[in-house]
Amino acid sequence: MPRRRFTPALAAFAVAAVGVIVAPQAPASAGDAGTAGATSATSAVQSTTTPSAKSRGVRTNFGMKASGYGSRVRGNQIPVDSRDTGYTSTGCTTRIGENGSNTVANVDLGGIGSVxxxxxxxxxxxxxGEIAAVSHHELAGISLSLGGLASLSIQGLMTTARAYHDSTGFHATTDTQLAKIVVTIxxxxxxxxxxTISQPITVPGLLRISLGRSEIKKKADFASARAKAVQIDILATDTTVKLAASYAEISDNIVKGRFSGYANTTRAAVLGDLVTSGPQVKTIMPCRGTGGVVRTKNLLGLxxxxxxxxxxxxxxEMGKQSRNRATGFTQSELANVNLLNGAVVISAIRGRVNVELDSKNRVVASTNGTTIGSITVNGTETPLPDLGTLSIPGLLEIGTNVVEKVRGGLKVIAVQVKLLNGTGATINLGEAKLQIRQR
Structure with missing residues (x-):
């Protein structure tokens, strides 16, 4: 069999065959300016070392958090998502030497490809003299089928986000690296x-490959860094795949307690959490709280x-603290929810958690303010608080005021719906969680 030669003409044919539009490459770096690029040069993030045994576990005045994931799939035409693969978080901590790690061998993206x-x-x-939170992700690669005899692979993805404090204040840096993109015809x-950041690679009518943008925020008492290696938009289904995302933050004024928690209006899991919708309208409590300001997010419908x-x-959400006391709440509200094409209607849902860490470091937590208005089943209305748990054989089971104790606080689900129609779906409505722990 004669040896096949890969000539410039064949290369040109291969590109033309899939209609790839390639932008010229331009170097980029990331630092306090908040930019990112694909590069094999020296990392823009300063090299770090493992803290010594002497410093490990030392408490600081800073709240630090690091998190990230390997892949995330979001479908816009059909609002069902994949779970974040390899998601890991340190939570909010004031101590040096906290760490978390995770390794995921292989992930099937459900017909799109594999990671x-x-x-x-x-x-x-x-x-x-630097105190820092660091998030680092390495992804070996992703493979995508383009249909017919065409395929695409992206190799060597890496992101690092670092937020730190030194003698001059708060800073943040990011580094994004991408080794190779190969199309096979x-x-x-x-x-x-x-x-590049401004010019992605496009396969017309099929997909677009964009270098992930970095985002850096800096204030007098706070810094955060967010980096994402690659975003792939599958045009035909309006689906987005995000790869190798890293986040780190550091903040001052952790004088009494460390806050953590969230509120979200809906969260649905189908087929044993293999696919999910939400959480929707989610707020996440910062490490230091909100400085007493009530922060809100709104959604017209879903x-x-x-x-x-x-x-x-x-x-x-709201969280505030002084040297003697820390207090806050998280809350989610829904005007009305229709289930199973209107067969079941639930109105005036609110889930709320209130937590206080007092001067003697005692935690007082409650779900006061969690309320449910009424439920209408096939046109018959009944006040939900009088029902406790409602079952409709073969259709669904509804539980109310589902409370879970967590360290330093509580979690509540105002209404939890389990569908009994074979989908294995669980839908949480009015979900809130808040913890306050000693600094």
Whole structure:
């Protein structure tokens, strides 16, 4: 069999065959300016070292958090999502040497393709005069089928986000690296130039590959860094795949307690959590609280065809602290929810958690303010608080005021719906969680 030669003409044919539009590559870096790019040069994030035994576990005046994931799939035409693969978080901590790691061998993206090995490293550290939170993700690669004889692979994805404090204040840096993009036509591989922030690679009518943007925020008492390696938009289904995302933050004024928690209006899990919708309208409590300011998010409506229709929804949170006391709340509200094409209607849902850490470091927590208005089943209205748990054989089971104790606080689900129609779906409505722990 004669040896096949890969000529420039064949390369040009391969690109033309899939209609790839390639932008010229331009170098980029990331730092306090908040930019990111594909690069094999020296990392823009300063190298770090493992904290010494002497410093490990030392408490600081800073609240630090690091988190991230390997892949996330969001479908816009059909509002069903994949779970975040390899998600890891340190939570809010004031101590040096906290760490978290996760390794995921292989992930099937449900017909879109597959993701290779993911390695996650999160930690807090003290290096010289710097105290930092660091999030680092490495993804071996992703493979996508383009249909017919065409395929695409992206290799060597890496992101690092670092937020730190030194003698000059708060800072943050990011680093994003992408090694290689290869399109294969009829068994012939072609290495493509790498995309830039402003000019992605596009396969017309099929997908677009964009270099992930970095985001850096800085204030006098806070800094955060967010980096994402690659975003792939599948145009035909309006689906987005995000890869290798890293986040780190550090803040001052943790004088009494460390806050953590969230509020979200809806969260649905189907088929044993393999696919999910939500959490929707989610607010996340910062480490230091909100400085006494009530922060809110609103949504006009949400539909999961055949399962769930939600009217106006809102989530809110507040947290404040002094040297003697820390207090706050998280809350989610839904005006009305229709289930199973209107067969069941639930109105005026609110889930709320209130937590206080007092001067003697005692935690007082409650779900006061959690309320449910009424439920209408096939036109018959009944006040939900009088029902406790309602079962409709073969259709659904509804529980109210589902409370879970957590360290330093509580979690509440105002209404939990379990569908009994074979989908294995669980829908949480009016979910809130809040913890306050000693600094």
């Amino acid at each position: 290779g090995t993911l390695t996650t490293d999160l930690h807090t550290e003290k290096v010289g 009829a068994g012939v591989p072609l290495t493509l130039p790498l995309p 539909d999961i065809p055949g399962v769930l229709s939600v009217g106006a929804a809102r989530s809110s």
